[in-house]
Amino acid sequence: MNVVFMGTPDFAACSLQKLIDEKYFISGVFCQPDKPKNRGHKLAACTVKETALAAGLAVYQPEKLRDGAALAILEQLAPDIIVVVAYGRILPNDMLTLPKYGCINVHGSLLPAYRGSAPIQRAVINGDKITGVSTMYLSEGMDEGDVILTRETAIGEKETSGQLFDRLAPMGAELLIETLRAIEAGTAPRTPQDGNCATYAPPLSKEESPIDWTKEPYMVMKHIYGMQPWPCATAELGGTVFKIFDGERTGRSTSKAPGTVVSAGKKGIEVACGGGETVLITELQAPGGKRMAAGAYLLGHPMEV
Numbered sequence: 001m002n003v004v005f006m007g008t009p010d011f012a013a014c015s016l017q018k019l020i021d022e023k024y025f026i027s028g029v030f031c032q033p034d035k036p037k038n039r040g041h042k043l044a045a046c047t048v049k050e051t052a053l054a055a056g057l058a059v060y061q062p063e064k065l066r067d068g069a070a071l072a073i074l075e076q077l078a079p080d081i082i083v084v085v086a087y088g089r090i091l092p093n094d095m096l097t098l099p100k101y102g103c104i105n106v107h108g109s110l111l112p113a114y115r116g117s118a119p120i121q122r123a124v125i126n127g128d129k130i131t132g133v134s135t136m137y138l139s140e141g142m143d144e145g146d147v148i149l150t151r152e153t154a155i156g157e158k159e160t161s162g163q164l165f166d167r168l169a170p171m172g173a174e175l176l177i178e179t180l181r182a183i184e185a186g187t188a189p190r191t192p193q194d195g196n197c198a199t200y201a202p203p204l205s206k207e208e209s210p211i212d213w214t215k216e217p218y219m220v221m222k223h224i225y226g227m228q229p230w231p232c233a234t235a236e237l238g239g240t241v242f243k244i245f246d247g248e249r250t251g252r253s254t255s256k257a258p259g260t261v262v263s264a265g266k267k268g269i270e271v272a273c274g275g276g277e278t279v280l281i282t283e284l285q286a287p288g289g290k291r292m293a294a295g296a297y298l299l300g301h302p303m304e305v
Contacts, residue, residue: 018173115143125226246283
C-alpha cells in the first residue's frame with residue numbers, strides 16, 4: 001500500500017513514526033511550511049518534518065492546496081491512501097477522491113464529539129470523564145466523515161491536556177495501523193456520524209485563560225488542567241496576575257464572593273468559588289518568575305486576606 005502522510009505537530013508525528021516502524025511504503029509527507037519560532041524568529045521545522053527527514057522520506061510543504069501545485073505532486077506520487085493527522089488544513093475534493101482507498105484521518109476525540117482543532121483540551125476543560133481517538137474517512141466538511149474505528153480512555157482527575165495528548169497520540173497511532181489493515185482486508189466498518197450529536201472544539205485563545213471563579217470547584221480545576229501547556233490558566237490574586245498550574249478542592253465552605261482570597265499560607269492560596277466552596281491554589285508562576293509552589297512564593301511575598 002502506497003501511503004501519503006499529511007500532518008504537522010507532535011500528535012501527528014507519533015502516527016507517522018508508527019507507519020515507519022510498521023514498514024509501510026510512504027511515498028511522500030506533507031506538512032505545514034516552516035514557521036518562525038522563539039525570540040530569534042528563525043524558521044523552525046515541525047515535528048512531522050523532522051521525523052520524515054530522519055527516515056529519509058520526501059517532504060512537501062505547499063503554501064496552498066487549491067492552486068493545482070499540491071494536486072500535481074499527489075498525482076505523481078499516486079497514493080493508494082492519504083493519511084491525515086492534525087495537518088491543519090481541509091483537503092479539497094479533488095484530493096479526497098484521488099486515492100484508491102480515499103483519505104482517512106486520526107482525530108483526538110470520540111466523534112461526533114469535539115469536531116475541530118482542540119478536541120483534547122476541550123474535553124478536559126469541560127470536565128469530561130471519558131474521551132478517546134477515532135479514525136474516519138475524510139469528507140469536505142470539518143471532521144464530518146464516516147467513522148471507521150474508535151478507542152476510548154478515561155481522563156484522569158488531575159490530568160492536564162498535555163498529559164492527555166501524550167497518551168492519546170500513541171493510542172491514535174495504534175488505531176491507525178488497525179484501520180489500515182482493516183481497509184486492506186476489506187473489513188473496515190463505515191459508520192455515518194449523527195450530526196445532531198456533534199459538538200465542536202474551537203482553538204484555545206489567551207482570552208480564555210482567566211479562571212471563572214463563579215464556577216464550582218471541580219470545573220475550576222478542570223479549567224486549570226485543560227489550559228496546560230498553553231495558554232495556561234490565569235488569576236488575579238492579591239493584585240498580581242499569576243499563571244495557575246495546580247490546586248485542589250478543599251471541601252470547605254465560605255460565604256465570601258467567588259474570586260475572594262479566603263486564606264494564604266504555607267499550604268497555598270485558598271480562593272472562594274461558585275457554590276460556596278473553595279479551591280486551594282498550590283502551584284503558580286508570578287510575572288517574570290519561575291513556576292513554584294504557592295506556599296514557597298508566599299514566604300517572600302505575603303498576601304493580605
